[in-house]
Structure formats: structure tokens, C-alpha cells
Amino acid sequence: MTFRKADWFYVVAAGLVVLGVSLLPSPRDRNPPIPADADHRALVSDTGCVRCHAVGQRRPLPDRHPKRQDCARCHRRAQPDETGRAGATEAAWILTAAAKGRGTRTSW
Numbered sequence: 001m002t003f004r005k006a007d008w009f010y011v012v013a014a015g016l017v018v019l020g021v022s023l024l025p026s027p028r029d030r031n032p033p034i035p036a037d038a039d040h041r042a043l044v045s046d047t048g049c050v051r052c053h054a055v056g057q058r059r060p061l062p063d064r065h066p067k068r069q070d071c072a073r074c075h076r077r078a079q080p081d082e083t084g085r086a087g088a089t090e091a092a093w094i095l096t097a098a099a100k101g102r103g104t105r106t107s108w
Contacts (some may be wrong), residue, residue: 027073033076
């Protein structure tokens with residue numbers, strides 16, 4: 001079997017599509033991280049998040065947040081620094097969001 005010019009074009013185009021899709025940012029890159037504080041380090045599964053983030057609890061999720069219980073699919077865990085606290089970027093986002101009373105990322 002020999003490849004024609006059109007066959008090679010199709011293979012190259014398919015490869016470029018696969019490469020382009022693989023380079024797209026994942027939701028975990030765009031969403032705020034799970035903080036590295038003591039409350040969040042104690043979580044062993046995603047179902048524990050609803051203790052504080054359910055409606056009527058301490059920090060309910062915003063109305064526009066998807067009603068899912070697989071938090072780690074979209075939110076990565078923040079990397080603690082040497083003292084066990086969240087890094088400067090994560091801590092700044094947490095404090096900014098808390099001060100504004102929102103759970104959405106703000107632009108710097």
C-alpha cells in the first residue's frame with residue numbers, strides 16, 4: 001500500500017489537531033487551587049468539601065458554580081511552602097476573594 005499526497009495531508013492534519021488539543025489549558029490550570037491550609041489538608045475525598053461549601057454552610061459555592069462533587073477534577077491542590085501554608089500567589093487569591101466575598105479568580 002502506498003500513500004498518496006492526499007493521504008499524507010490527512011495524517012499531518014490529524015496530527016496537528018491532536019497536538020493543538022493537547023496544548024489547550026486544562027480546567028485545573030484555570031481554576032483556583034484547593035488551599036493548603038489545615039482544613040483542606042485534612043480532606044481525603046471530594047465529598048468532604050460539601051461540609052463547608054454546601055448551601056447554608058460556612059463558605060457556600062457561588063450560584064454559577066457547577067453542582068458537582070468531584071472537586072479535584074477541576075481544582076488542583078496548592079503546593080505548601082516550607083511552613084505548610086499556601087504559596088504567595090494562592091494566599092493572595094484567597095485573601096482577595098474573601099475580601100470581595102466571592103469565590104471567583106480576580107485579575108491581577
